[in-house]
Amino acid sequence: AQSVTQPDxxxxxxxxxxxxxxxxYSYGATPYLFWYVQSPGQGLxxxxxxxxxxxxxQGIKGFEAxxxxxxxxxxxxxxxxxxxxxxxxxxAVGALSGSARQLTFGSGTQLTVLP
Amino acid sequence: SAVISQKPxxxxxxxxxxxxxxxxxxxxxxxxxxxRQQPGxxxxxxxTANQGSEATYESGFVIxxxxxxxxxxxxxxxxxxxxxxxxxxxxxxxxxxxxxxxAFFGQGTRLTVV
Numbered sequence: 001a002q003s004v005t006q007p008d009x010x011x012x013x014x015x016x017x018x019x020x021x022x023x024x025y026s027y028g029a030t031p032y033l034f035w036y037v038q039s040p041g042q043g044l045x046x047x048x049x050x051x052x053x054x055x056x057x058q059g060i061k062g063f064e065a066x067x068x069x070x071x072x073x074x075x076x077x078x079x080x081x082x083x084x085x086x087x088x089x090x091x092a093v094g095a096l097s098g099s100a101r102q103l104t105f106g107s108g109t110q111l112t113v114l115p
Numbered sequence: 116s117a118v119i120s121q122k123p124x125x126x127x128x129x130x131x132x133x134x135x136x137x138x139x140x141x142x143x144x145x146x147x148x149x150x151r152q153q154p155g156x157x158x159x160x161x162x163t164a165n166q167g168s169e170a171t172y173e174s175g176f177v178i179x180x181x182x183x184x185x186x187x188x189x190x191x192x193x194x195x196x197x198x199x200x201x202x203x204x205x206x207x208x209x210x211x212x213x214x215x216x217x218a219f220f221g222q223g224t225r226l227t228v229v
Contacts, residue, residue, distance in 0.1 A: 034218075041222075042223075043220040044158075044220040046217050049217055103209075103218055107157045
């Protein structure tokens with residue numbers, strides 16, 4: 001069965017600083033990988049996804065992530081954080097189950113942005 | 116893309132009662148999913164809602180507790196039955212438009228059982 005680990009429960013950065021959120025996955029085949037963001041009281045919004053091809057993927061809001069198969073990682077990065085980026089971030093791996101793809105989520109990383 | 120609307124957005128319910136959550140998608144989708152997000156926790160898949168057949172439940176979730184309907188390609192409901200305080204969670208509906216596509220999420224239903 002697939003699993004996702006987000007080792008950082010809470011990260012605090014200053015506005016304008018760079019950001020890296022870690023994600024490690026376990027899956028027996030080539031994974032589909034996702035990063036979602038959840039603002040308070042909101043649903044999940046997809047930031048970016050990796051299915052195949054270029055291992056560096058660009059997403060919305062200036063985010064990017066790099067798939068490293070050798071490290072089973074899919075870390076999320078942003079060069080300069082904005083106050084509006086404060087939210088909870090979830091990494092997920094998608095696994096095919098019959099005709100559906102089921103998402104397994106990590107435990108999430110809460111991002112606080114200091115002014 | 117797909118826009119997903121969930122109703123109600125929040126509710127406070129008495130233990131022992133049931134609540135039905137509605138999920139409406141603005142386009143036809145192949146797969147719909149229901150997740151639970153307990154306070155301070157990540158998302159856990161409850162079941163996959165299949166159009167025209169019974170839902171497929173994940174380990175730890177049963178149809179008697181979480182009956183699901185999927186009458187067409189744009190709508191699904193999740194009922195939380197015989198509620199207890201442990202059912203207090205956010206319940207999220209998700210939809211996938213086709214193999215290889217992303218999953219879209221509703222804004223969630225915040226349920227509090229007292």
